[in-house]
Amino acid sequence: TCAFAGQKKVLAAYEEAVKCGYSGARAGRLHTPHGVFDTPMFMPVGTQATVKAVSPRELKEMGAQIILSNTYHLYLRPGTELVAEAGGLHRFMDWDGGILTDSGGFQVFSLGPLRKITEEGAAFRSHIDGSTQFLSPEIAIKAQMNLGADIIMAFDECIPYPAEYQYAKLSTERTTRWAERSQKAHTRSGQALFAIVQGGMYQDLRRVSANDLVSLDFPGYGIGGLSVGEPKPVMYEMLEQTVPLLPENKPRYLMGVGTPDCLVEAVRYGIDMFDCVFPTRVARNGTAMTKSGRLVVKNAAYAKDFLPIDENCGCYACQNFSRAYIRHLLKADEIFGLRLTTIHNLYFLLDFTKKMRQAILEDRFLSFREEFLAQYCK
Ligand SMILES: NCc1cc(CSc2ccccc2)c2nc(N)[nH]c(=O)c2c1
């Protein structure tokens, strides 16, 4: 166990269990005030304090350990002070597992129209009521302390792709200054603040960003600014440059990356934590994830297919319902149809990360990766 202690009392300690030969893959245990969780791990996204279409009980049943929420959305509605008055996010949404919140920077740039970035922070218009809003490291950290997540993220700028070298350099240096301001504003013990590595698609900027943030000594590190439209080989190249510079005894969280082929490659480089809206988002348009790729249940081909989505899947949908039934519900715009495809997709990704962990523990991760990629990308 290599528990770590930041400048405050031990926060999210991370113990590396097993390192897999010939790759950076590792299986670890992440300690938080709401429990100890296994990595590699997939974290379902619950942007507005709910993982769309599923209940906390169902999330627990399918093995979810840590779920994500968005400071940007909760800050605008219902307000983070209100959530604090309700007893914090765990109480508000009745979730007793781990919670991680993003700092809001990314959502400002991806959602808020008419935004302006200065050294101080980001001004933007709310996508809800068009009101003028402002987020800074101090405001974002205060909001996350109000929400009470176990792991919170420093305020950063996700550099768009493509970006000029000069812009990427200035933005990355500012994100490092914002990380320092986030650290100074973070006064809630028992809550881990992760920094976020940026640097665009420039190897040298990625290395500078990682080294600067490591010297500021955070309990864990997000890797941001990837899966923003760049070719996958470029993303893998940035991981190869960045991950080895991060402390082995601290968790690495690749932000907003989530197709299974990307997950297995990122685990190979030593990533421990993942999130993505993809499984819940594609579920809502009737697409199920399987180890051979995507299955569009809504297609007419499945009208009389009385088999489950995946015969080998242990999820509630596959154990009890057929493709024909789920297709019928989706065609009839029945909410239960979306719930079943969402339950299946979340279970698929949670089970997939469990299988990767098992493969690492049994030192057969590289053959697991080969077999999976051969079948999935078929
Ligand atoms: N892959 C793109 C991506 C996604 C997210 C969002 S991850 C997320 C989404 C919902 C809830 C919690 C975290 C990011 N967040 C931050 N702060 N910085 C990034 O560079 C970045 C890049």
Ligand SMILES: [Zn+2]
């Ligand atoms: Zn299933």
